[in-house]
Amino acid sequence: MNMSWLISLLIYPLILITNTEKVSYKGYNMYVISTENEEQGRKLLAVQNQNLKIHFLKQAVNSKLQGLTSVVVSPQSNAAFNAFLRKNNYDFQIITKDFESLLKSEQPRSKRFAVSPNSINFEEYHRHAKINSYLRSLAETYPNITNLLSIGTTTEGRELLGLNISYNDKVKPMILIDAGIHAREWIAPALALYIIQQLVENSNNAKLIKNVDWIVIPLLNPDGYEYTHTTNRLWRKTRSRGKYCFGADPNRNFNFHWGERGSSDDECSDIYRGSKPFSEPEIKAFRDLILRYAANIKLSISLHSFGQLILHPWTYTTNLPANIKELNRLGIHVAETLKNATKANYGVGPVSQVLYYAAGSNIDWIMAVAGINLTYVIELPPQHDNTMQFILPSRFIKDLVSKSFEGIKTFHEYIENVYV
Numbered sequence: 001m002n003m004s005w006l007i008s009l010l011i012y013p014l015i016l017i018t019n020t021e022k023v024s025y026k027g028y029n030m031y032v033i034s035t036e037n038e039e040q041g042r043k044l045l046a047v048q049n050q051n052l053k054i055h056f057l058k059q060a061v062n063s064k065l066q067g068l069t070s071v072v073v074s075p076q077s078n079a080a081f082n083a084f085l086r087k088n089n090y091d092f093q094i095i096t097k098d099f100e101s102l103l104k105s106e107q108p109r110s111k112r113f114a115v116s117p118n119s120i121n122f123e124e125y126h127r128h129a130k131i132n133s134y135l136r137s138l139a140e141t142y143p144n145i146t147n148l149l150s151i152g153t154t155t156e157g158r159e160l161l162g163l164n165i166s167y168n169d170k171v172k173p174m175i176l177i178d179a180g181i182h183a184r185e186w187i188a189p190a191l192a193l194y195i196i197q198q199l200v201e202n203s204n205n206a207k208l209i210k211n212v213d214w215i216v217i218p219l220l221n222p223d224g225y226e227y228t229h230t231t232n233r234l235w236r237k238t239r240s241r242g243k244y245c246f247g248a249d250p251n252r253n254f255n256f257h258w259g260e261r262g263s264s265d266d267e268c269s270d271i272y273r274g275s276k277p278f279s280e281p282e283i284k285a286f287r288d289l290i291l292r293y294a295a296n297i298k299l300s301i302s303l304h305s306f307g308q309l310i311l312h313p314w315t316y317t318t319n320l321p322a323n324i325k326e327l328n329r330l331g332i333h334v335a336e337t338l339k340n341a342t343k344a345n346y347g348v349g350p351v352s353q354v355l356y357y358a359a360g361s362n363i364d365w366i367m368a369v370a371g372i373n374l375t376y377v378i379e380l381p382p383q384h385d386n387t388m389q390f391i392l393p394s395r396f397i398k399d400l401v402s403k404s405f406e407g408i409k410t411f412h413e414y415i416e417n418v419y420v
Contacts, residue, residue, distance in 0.1 A: 035068075173415050253360060
């Protein structure tokens, strides 16, 4: 493939760029591309690795490099990228010619919603300060069943908070849930907040905390998340300072097969692994939290979007974990629950086979190092017509999180039946 047009579009800075002016995606085209064979997959992967003004929202290709990939392309790069797709016979669809217009749908339709720190709503996406205020208010209002966890601070000094939800002091099996490790996946923290609200404030769910304890970290990457609100909606990484670019992919930063397939040593890449394992303070804090409670944690769930998938280890190899039958059986059971609730079909399987390699991930480290054998990723579904993908309009938040909670209850049922 002639790569000369790619080189002309490289955007490596000569010095670290610190501009905080809001990025506009006006005139950006959004493509959904189907790769039918390995050759097409490799060519598209080569484009991704060129650090172009081309944003890969979802590299939805499996280990055979086949599947759907969604891409947002700048006006300056669009003609060359379109020509590349046609020359290589890709099947593709242009979803919109103005990606910025899709982003506006994420804003709430009304400002009449509650703003009290003592309450939360699911008609809008909440900022980090609001999330932390809500967690603090719950800990003050429900001291008998909640314990506020301050697990560390981010690169930019934001406090990482979570909530331990427990009915009494008796040692019980525990479920760990994290969300927001990837900054741009806004619906994941929304679901984590809904889980917290339902466990703490809804007395009809008291049975869910009677025999099982919970820890929920609703926003694991608040620096990146805030940056998506203030500056660049498509930002994925943390905001640590590098030589040329900011941030590392926090889900490639764990010290288990760190730096292997599916990660990058290029600090400007969206899948940059970091300068060393646990280089990111957010991930170091999360590691310490897990190790503190590892003896009690029986299930770990990491919330992401988008994908309509229930995934488990491994991410670094296509070999299967020793407990593959249990992982698949439980994953399929949860998928069936979610299908009944949402009418959506969820795929189930190892990350490396269903999606792609992602060495250095949290779920691999949690299973192999922390010793928690049931560890999953839930990739939440896109909008019903699959066009907007992780850009989910605010009007869909409440419906999605309430229906997705049914899957969380199925996970709980399994833990209670097996470990209580």
